[in-house]
Amino acid sequence: MRSSLGERSLLAVNNLLLALFALSALYPFVYMTALSFNEGLDSVKGGIYLWPREFTWVNVQTVVSNPLVRDAFWISILRTVTGTAIGVIVTGLAAYGLSFRLLPARKFLMVYFLIPMLFSGGLIPYFIVLRDLHLINTFWVYIIPTALSVWNLIVMRSFFENIPEALIEAAEIDGANALTIFWKIVIPTSMPMIAAITLFTAVMHWNSWFDGAFFVNQLELKPLQTFLQSMLANAEAAENLRQGVNAESIGAEASKAVTPTSLRMSVVVLGTIPVLLIYPFLQKYFVQGVMIGSVKG
Amino acid sequence: MRGNSTNMNAISQAVRTTAGSQVWKRLWKFRWQFAMILPGMVAVFLFNYMPMGGIQVAFREYDIFAGVWESPWVGLEHFSFVSDPEFWKVFKNTIWITVLKFLFGFPAPIVLAIMLNEIRSRRFKRIVQSLTYMPHFVSWIIIAYIVEAMLAQSNGLVNHLLASAGVEKIYFMGEEGWFRPIIVLTSIWKEVGWGSIIYLAAIAGIDPQLYDAAKVDGAGKWKQVWNVTLPNMLPTISIMLILTIPTLLNAGFDQIFPLQNPVNLPISEVVDTYVVRTGLNLGYYGPAAAIGLATGILQLLLVIGANSLSRRTGGSRLF
Numbered sequence: 001m002r003s004s005l006g007e008r009s010l011l012a013v014n015n016l017l018l019a020l021f022a023l024s025a026l027y028p029f030v031y032m033t034a035l036s037f038n039e040g041l042d043s044v045k046g047g048i049y050l051w052p053r054e055f056t057w058v059n060v061q062t063v064v065s066n067p068l069v070r071d072a073f074w075i076s077i078l079r080t081v082t083g084t085a086i087g088v089i090v091t092g093l094a095a096y097g098l099s100f101r102l103l104p105a106r107k108f109l110m111v112y113f114l115i116p117m118l119f120s121g122g123l124i125p126y127f128i129v130l131r132d133l134h135l136i137n138t139f140w141v142y143i144i145p146t147a148l149s150v151w152n153l154i155v156m157r158s159f160f161e162n163i164p165e166a167l168i169e170a171a172e173i174d175g176a177n178a179l180t181i182f183w184k185i186v187i188p189t190s191m192p193m194i195a196a197i198t199l200f201t202a203v204m205h206w207n208s209w210f211d212g213a214f215f216v217n218q219l220e221l222k223p224l225q226t227f228l229q230s231m232l233a234n235a236e237a238a239e240n241l242r243q244g245v246n247a248e249s250i251g252a253e254a255s256k257a258v259t260p261t262s263l264r265m266s267v268v269v270l271g272t273i274p275v276l277l278i279y280p281f282l283q284k285y286f287v288q289g290v291m292i293g294s295v296k297g
Numbered sequence: 298m299r300g301n302s303t304n305m306n307a308i309s310q311a312v313r314t315t316a317g318s319q320v321w322k323r324l325w326k327f328r329w330q331f332a333m334i335l336p337g338m339v340a341v342f343l344f345n346y347m348p349m350g351g352i353q354v355a356f357r358e359y360d361i362f363a364g365v366w367e368s369p370w371v372g373l374e375h376f377s378f379v380s381d382p383e384f385w386k387v388f389k390n391t392i393w394i395t396v397l398k399f400l401f402g403f404p405a406p407i408v409l410a411i412m413l414n415e416i417r418s419r420r421f422k423r424i425v426q427s428l429t430y431m432p433h434f435v436s437w438i439i440i441a442y443i444v445e446a447m448l449a450q451s452n453g454l455v456n457h458l459l460a461s462a463g464v465e466k467i468y469f470m471g472e473e474g475w476f477r478p479i480i481v482l483t484s485i486w487k488e489v490g491w492g493s494i495i496y497l498a499a500i501a502g503i504d505p506q507l508y509d510a511a512k513v514d515g516a517g518k519w520k521q522v523w524n525v526t527l528p529n530m531l532p533t534i535s536i537m538l539i540l541t542i543p544t545l546l547n548a549g550f551d552q553i554f555p556l557q558n559p560v561n562l563p564i565s566e567v568v569d570t571y572v573v574r575t576g577l578n579l580g581y582y583g584p585a586a587a588i589g590l591a592t593g594i595l596q597l598l599l600v601i602g603a604n605s606l607s608r609r610t611g612g613s614r615l616f
Contacts, residue, residue, distance in 0.1 A: 007518050014415050021409075022428040025490065028443040029431075031454060035446070046457045094337030097330035104323050109334065116345035119597045122589025123569075124576045125351025126344070128365060133343065148340040178329035207436035210551065214577050228438045232445075232555055261452065268442045275434045283427060 029272065036060060036266040040259030058258055063266040066241050071220045072227040073270065075212075079142040079223055080205040087201045090147040092194065095156035096182050117150050130215060141215045142208070142223070152197050159193045160186060195285040199278075206275055224271045231264060241267070355587040375587035384571070384588070391567040394548040397481050403541060405485050406492030407534060411522055413493060414500045429490025440483055441555035445470070448479070476561040484552060499533035500526060535610060542603035546596055568592055 030050060035043055036059050038052035047053070063069050098109060120126075127136075135141040163186060171181045187194065212226030222230075231241075241263040324331075350365070355375050357368040378384040409429070416422040432440070447454050448469035456466040469475045507525050516524060550569040557565045566574075568588065576585025 004517075010518055011415060011417070014412050015421070018412055018416065018425050019421075022425040025428045025432050025486070028447065032443070032446055044452060046452065049454075090336045090340060093333040097333035100327065100330055102323075103327055103330055104320070109338075112338065113341060116341060118600050119349070119593055120345065121348030121350075121352050122586060122593055123572055124582050124586040124589055125348035125354055125365075127577065128351050128354065128359075128582070129344065129347045132364070144340070145344045148337040148344075150341070153337065178333070182333070203434050207434075207438075209436065209438050214573070225436050225438050228442070229555060232438065232441055264442070265446070268439055272435055272439050276431065279431065279434050280427065283430070 029276070032265050032272075033269055035262060036269045038262065039257045040262035041257045043262055044259065056257070059262040059266040060269075062258055063241060063263055063270065068219065068227065069224070069241070069267060069270070072222055072224040075139075075221060076206060076224040076271075079139070079208075080202050083143045083146065083205040084198060084202045086143055086147050087149060087152075087205075088194065088198050091149050091152045092156055092197075093182075094148065095153045096160050096186060097178075098153070099157050099160035101161075113150055113153055127215070136215055137217055137221070139221060142205070142211055145211075146204075149201070152201070156190075156193065156197060159190055163189055192285050195282060199282045199285060202278075203275055224267075228267060228271050231267065352586065352590050354582055355590045357583070359582045359586075371583070375583035376591075378584055378588055386563075387566050387568055387571045390564055391546065391548045391569075394477060394480055394553070394567060395545050397477055398484055398549070399541065399545065401481050402485050402488070403538070405489045407496050407530065409489050410493040410496035410500060410530075411526055413497060414526070415518075426490065429493070431490070432487040433491035435487070437487075437549075437551040438555050440487060440552070444479060444483060444556060470556075470558060471560050473561050473564045476556075476564050479556070480549075480553065480565075484549065495537065496530060496533060499530045503529045536607075539603045539607045542606070543596060543600045545599060546592055 031048075034048050034051050037055055037057070038048055038059075039054035039056045040059060042048075042054040094113075097103070098106065098113075100106070103109070130136050130141060130145065135144065167185055167189070168181055171185055176184065207225055208223065209225035209229045212222045213229055216222060216226075241260070353365055354368075356370060356372065357365070358371045358374075359365070360368045413422060413425065416425065445453070448456070450456060450466060450468040450471065453469070455469070459466055467475075469479065503526065507529070508521055511521050511525050546568070548567040548569065550567075550573070553565055553567055554570050554573070557570065572585045572588055575581045576589075
């Protein structure tokens with residue numbers, strides 16, 4: 001069937017609007033990357049839209065050699081790796097245990113895990129608990145309190161419930177215990193879902209800034225996003241970034257062209273790139289993950 | 298008779314012990330599963346249930362050395378915020394933002410999904426999808442920098458463009474009036490692509506014969522969307538609507554806090570940021586915990602309301 005002229009122009013407008021919106025989602029990252037690779041003083045004049053006019057590594061070099069930024073970056077990496085591993089393991093194990101239909105007290109246990117979704121004690125009592133447990137001002141305040149995610153627990157449990165029982169029974173007959181079955185059968189068959197949950201957890205950790213801002217005082221323990229947040233609130237903090245400028249290695253002329261804005265943009269790029277780099281590879285998994293969560297949740 | 302009853306006793310005794318040992322047997326059979334659940338149970342107890350017990354702080358004069366359980370009771374003193382006009386202003390700000398976000402943010406992914414569905418080229422569709430999902434994975438802190446880079450008065454991109462077009466520059470972050478539009482727009486920009494995934498799946502599940510039938514009846518594109526696509530998305534839309542209700546008190550701390558400044562504070566201060574400022578920054582634990590408790594209860598009522606609404610509309614219960 002041939003479509004009418006009206007319909008074809010409607011389609012064209014639709015495609016155009018979508019293309020514009022998609023570009024608007026991409027553009028700010030392009031813009032900030034261009035600024036972070038452009039000479040700071042030159043950027044002030046404006047007119048940089050897509051790529052650097054006076055290309056330079058100085059901004060990025062300055063930021064990367066700054067000890068504060070470097071510490072923050074490593075804390076972010078460390079918390080993302082550790083927090084994701086512990087979070088996925090603790091949540092996944094609990095979800096698997098709860099997926100057994102004959103488990104005694106299963107109803108009670110599910111209610112126990114679901115109540116926190118309905119009601120929470122609020123921030124202040126939470127903070128007091130963290131302090132009573134001596135987690136304040138430690139690295140572990142990033143890891144332990146988020147080890148169990150109720151939402152992920154629900155998603156993972158409903159996925160595990162749908163694994164064919166025949167697979168598991170066969171292994172039971174062979175004398176495998178629950179842990180072996182989990183490791184040898186359940187994990188391999190649930191890989192796409194686990195990949196999605198892992199991605200979500202990792203992104204959550206990488207992007208967290210609240211805990212670093214309010215539960216930790218030491219600068220050397222703050223993750224990159226908290227560092228960025230403190231720089232946002234305090235314009236002078238960007239000046240501190242210049243500490244890293246090593247006039248000898250970069251050259252006095254070049255280091256003079258560095259501006260607070262160009263340095264800030266470089267840290268922003270540093271804070272964005274890891275997520276944007278891994279994301280295209282995992283796209284097919286996370287779409288699946290959303291669907292599992294929504295259909296079953 | 299007597300012999301009979303002792304007999305019965307013995308039997309019931311035996312039944313009871315075997316029942317008892319059967320319970321143990323069942324528990325023992327599932328020992329691995331319990332061991333797997335235990336770490337998660339402990340974490341939930343420590344970080345979800347213990348704070349619930351800590352709500353007492355709202356009724357006590359919290360003394361850091363005495364601890365939660367030994368601090369003196371002060372009754373409802375900390376709930377004096379209900380007669381504080383400052384609090385109600387903050388509450389009003391919260392409702393403004395959540396309602397605006399709901400009005401514009403809820404339909405946005407539905408519209409986007411319908412538009413995406415009309416794309417013929419698979420490649421183009423994939424690219425558009427990938428790009429629109431992207432901002433979802435970026436932190437609100439980065440978004441705040443993007444807002445700054447785009448809207449700053451002196452060297453923001455938008456003002457550069459305005460200036461080169463001969464229009465006077467606008468100080469977006471320095472005027473109260475721009476705050477709410479910025480919040481609503483950035484939240485749509487960040488989440489609309491991600492939110493469209495579920496609606497795309499709903500559209501994909503529609504029987505193509507329905508469209509063929511509509512075409513035979515002479516329905517154009519608009520009519521097809523209106524009479525076929527939207528009605529078939531309705532179950533998904535109503536589920537999402539119900540899931541949104543409990544968030545109606547949540548203005549979005551992570552988004553708002555980084556964008557606050559002294560100028561927009563009269564409009565940008567919401568309940569969550571107020572609790573952080575008075576509680577964590579200034580140390581007024583009691584009043585902040587009291588506000589936290591009040592919002593927690595309101596939130597619970599919203600969840601219960603959403604759940605009964607879901608049941609009444611024939612949908613499944615949420616919990």
